[in-house]
Amino acid sequence: MSNKLNIGLLGLGTVGSGVPFILNSHKEKIQQVTGMEIQVTKALVRDESEKERQAKRFDIALTTDYNEIINDEEIHVVVELIGKIEPAKTYISQALEAGKHVVTANKDLLAQYGAELASLAQKNHVDLYFEAAVAGGIPILRTIANSLAADNIQKVLGIVNGTTNYMLTKMVAESKSYEEALKEAQELGFAESDPTNDVDGIDAAYKMVILSNFAFGMNVNLKDVETQGIREITTDDVEMAKKLGYELKLIGSSEKIGESIAVQVAPMLVPLTHPLHSVKNEMNAVFINSSGVGESMYYGPGAGAKPTATSVVSDLITIAKNIRLGTTGYRFNSYNYETKLANDNEVYGKYYFAFDVPDKKGQLLLLTKIFSSTDISFEQVIQQKTDGTTARMVVTTHAMTKAQMKAVTEKIQEVPEFHLLNTFKVLED
Amino acid sequence: MSNKLNIGLLGLGTVGSGVPFILNSHKEKIQQVTGMEIQVTKALVRDESEKERQAKRFDIALTTDYNEIINDEEIHVVVELIGKIEPAKTYISQALEAGKHVVTANKDLLAQYGAELASLAQKNHVDLYFEAAVAGGIPILRTIANSLAADNIQKVLGIVNGTTNYMLTKMVAESKSYEEALKEAQELGFAESDPTNDVDGIDAAYKMVILSNFAFGMNVNLKDVETQGIREITTDDVEMAKKLGYELKLIGSSEKIGESIAVQVAPMLVPLTHPLHSVKNEMNAVFINSSGVGESMYYGPGAGAKPTATSVVSDLITIAKNIRLGTTGYRFNSYNYETKLANDNEVYGKYYFAFDVPDKKGQLLLLTKIFSSTDISFEQVIQQKTDGTTARMVVTTHAMTKAQMKAVTEKIQEVPEFHLLNTFKVLED
Known part of the structure; x- marks a missing residue:
């Protein structure tokens, strides 16, 4: 067998150019570890003239026609870095069917068609890997698949969207508003001009679908991930969280409850003593709770x-390595378990509620009645501020089910004078 | 091939009993992921009668004679958990020579004879793994060997000794003295009655030798790891570190400088903003600086x-998995590079010096002269306290070489009235 591994690269943008750069910079070590020379030989681009400089620098042939890659028998692996569903899905499927291994960082695609593509790879005895799809530089998927295979994971908590973590860090540390933080993130290139996927938690939800597959062996649909973004967070919430000893962060959570799991993305109050609290700016981290290891966290x-x-x-x-050992064609994640979603009566949590209420007597009594009629007990009730007419009240509760949370939310919304501003989960130490 | 993997376990103490416990609790998942049933069939113990309960619970045959394990053809893997050099080294060597795979958590042994044992394993086409030898539950070795193989590591900083991290956390958070913190750690079972290996940094040095081998492919001798423990740290140091915006922690450091590395274990001042700062109590973490990923940290x-x-x-x-794929006999760490140690002129760092000096005029001038004659400039000079006769002075410096640090230390020690109390490295953000 040849000792060269030739790559066909789809997309030669910022990340795309990084691949030949890393292969080149760490050439000696890679050759030593694999016994092979890995090189990008051809790249698919939209406009050849725009990418001439990079192509020349790394000795890469350019093409605008995917057939020139798929039909190139010298190419062993296709690396897909163009993103979104189509044409990426077609390209990857064709590559797998042509007996080429595939590496992709496409979280949108994997969250929606991961199981289908993994089966296609297995059928064609080729590899499909996607470590970069979740938490970029953190080797979390391989760690779960290899090292934590000996363990039973109970909970995965992730800060898996750098844009929103950057924004929330600025909102906390510099008391910026949501709009100011977004503007700054856009200026620095952390947020796109249309930030929907980031700020509404959709990007994080993609990643939690993939993480849930690795951690629990289950295939969760994107629509089953309850997803809440950070648009509604105000400086009042940020300040109150701080006062209570927490910091607001956008958390992806995937939790095992009996034989079922619950997957969610939402702003949560993270205690100062929790390891996720130290994850600042655009950094990501995945925190895992498991029965063997206990607590572990992977940061980068x-x-x-x-x-x-x-x-x-x-x-x-x-x-x-797989090619040299003759072990290609095995699934990246071989853990497979019947997919079951927990119902709202099984998922417990503590919550933070913020309301605007009329600043007059009897309001606290009414609030107490509503909560106790749903069997929810308060941990703290705080009047944060008032303008004489309207008072902002914050309530933190003891643990309740998600069903109770939804029930009390409905009851509050039935009171015309009460305006429920925000509900956030409170993480425990 | 049989679908059973039989284990001979050396040592059925606290950790030893954990192995059949984990194999049993996570049986279904392990079988699904490997397609094999892994079970402990025999255990070597010192006294059979003492271990009868565990043996019965997990259906393990007991023996006090190692020959009964080494000559048992049904046993495929020997797991060594007795620790120290002998008889562990002989047992492991015999197992490898008998064609049995070996798993061990023995850091003392690996730090001193790791290269020899790895060669012996390779010669006999069997596996030798030891993930548990460094940072217990954190899968750091496999992560470096597999996931960071694509990267060039520049620096590894580790909190790799839980006992000393627990003690220092107590000294910082509860203003305990070294002696009080040690006593508490001993009462909680975190420290042994003879705490030498922990508090003098020897245990951490073992782990840094192993980490250096994985991160840089080099075989460092234990004697080449400059090792300083935590015995000399006083509450004055802890307080001053806090005032300066740092926290004192025992850090193992392995750093690439050109083609060489420098390995060290010492108390260092960790900035509040550094991810290692959040590692409290008995927890461990390994922080890695690499040219591709940048900063990453592994916590547990x-x-x-x-x-x-x-x-x-x-x-x-x-x-x-290796047995099923027919890929046993490859080294855990295949990265191999010529071992070169940096000299003191190449290793840079900022330092903290604490002195007792006579509380009279002219002392600061004398101190300044000594430092500037070695080309070292101060960042801060603080008189921490005085009893009227003796003043405690603390100096933090700009970056200097280790050679300069040693030279200035000698000069200070030549002044009979100056009493150098402590010198610690200051980590940068």
């Missing part, structure tokens, strides 16, 4: 050209 | 029966 950059490209190259190294 | 329990046993079982799962 969630995006960026070099971290993402490094993860892609770690997948290429794994493929190179 | 460093010891304990269940975390350690879980790491051992993750090694057993890897062996089971």
Whole structure:
């Protein structure tokens, strides 16, 4: 067998260019570890003239026609970095069917068609790896698949979207408003001009679907991930969280309850003593609770050209080793378990509620009645501020089910004078 | 091939008993992931009657004679959990020579004879894994060997000794003295009655030797690890560190400088903003600086029966997979690079010096002269306290070489009136 592993690269943008860069910079080590020379030989681009400089620098042939990659028998692996569903899905499927291994960082695609593509890869005895799809530079998927295979995971909590973590860090540390934080993130290139996928938690939900598959062996549909973004968070919430000893962060949570799991993305109050609390700015982290190891956390950059490209190259190294050992065609994640979703009566949590209520007597009594009629007990009730007419009240509760939370929310909304501003889950230490 | 993987277990103490416990609790998942049933069939113990209860519970045959394990052809893997050099070294060597795979958590042994044992394993086409030897429950070795193979590591900083991290956390958070913190750690079972290996940094040095081998492919001798423990740290140091915006922690550091590395274990001042700062109590963490990923950190329990046993079982799962794929006999760490140690002129750092000096005029001038004659400039000079006769002075410096640090230390020690109390490295953000 040849000792060269040739790559066809789809997309030669910022991240795409990172792949030949990392392969080149760490050439000696990669060759030593794999016994192979890994190189990008051809790249699919939209406009050849725009990418001439990179192509020349790394000795890559350019093409605008995917057939020139799929029909190139010298290409062993296709690396897909164009993102979104189509044409990525077609390209990857064709590559797998042509007997080429595939590495991708496409979280949107994997969250929606991961199971289908993994089966297609297995059917064609080729590898499909996607370490870079979740938490960029953090090798979390391989860690769960290999090292935590000996363990039973109970809960995965992730800060898996760098844009929103950056924004929330600024809102906390510099008392910026949501709009100011978004503007700054956009200026720094952390947020896109249309930030919907980030700020509404959709990007984080994609990643939690993939993490849930690795941690629990289950295939969760995107629509089953209850997803709440950060648009509604105000400086009042940020300040009150601080006063209570917490920090607001956008958390992806996937939790095992009996034989079922519950997956959610939402702003949560993270205690100062929780390891996730120390994850600032655009950094990501995945915190795992498991019966064997106990608590562990994996921290690193969630995006960026070099971290993402490094993860892609770690997948290429794994493929190179598999080829040499004759062990290609096994699933990235071999853990497979019947998918069951927990119902709202099984999922427990403490909550934070913020309301505007009329600033007059009897309101607290009414509030207490509503909560106690749903069997919810308060931990704290605080009047945060008042303008004489309207008071902002914050309530933190003891643990309740999600069903109770929804029931009390309905009851509150039936009182015309009460305006429920925000409900956030409170993480325990 | 049989679908059973039989284990001979050396040592059925706290950690030893954890192995059949984890294998049993996570049986279904392990079988699903490996396609094999992994079970402990025989255990070597010192006194059979003492271990009867565990043996019965997990259906393990007991023996006091190692020959009954080494000559048992039904046993595929020997798991060594008795610790120290002998007889562990002989047992492991005999197992490898008998064609049995070996899993061990023995850091003392690996730090001193790791290269020899790895060669012996390779010669006999069997596996030798030891994930549990460094940072107990954190899958750091496999992560470096697999996922970071695509990267060039520049620096590894580790909190790799739980006992001293627990003690220092108490000294910082509760203003305890070294003696009080040690007593508490001993009462809680975190520290042994003879705490030398922990408090003098020897245990951490073992782990840094192993980490250096994985991160840089180099074989460092234990004697080349400059090692300083925590015995000399006083409440004055803890308080001053806090005032300056740092926290004192025992840090293992392995750093690449050109083609060489420098390995060290010492108390260091960790800035509040550094991710290692959040690692409290008995928890461990390994922080990695690499050219591709940038900053990443791996956090979890460093010891304990269940975390350690879980790491051992993750090694057993890897062996089971290797057997099924026919890929046993490859080194755990295949990265190999010529070992070169940096000299003191190449290693840079900022330092903290604490002195007792006579409380009279002219002392600061004398101190300044000594430092500037070695080309060292101060960042801060603080008189921490005085009893009227003797003043405690603290100096923090700009970056200097280790050679300069040693030179200035000698000069200070030549002044009879100056009493140098402590010198600690200051980590940068």
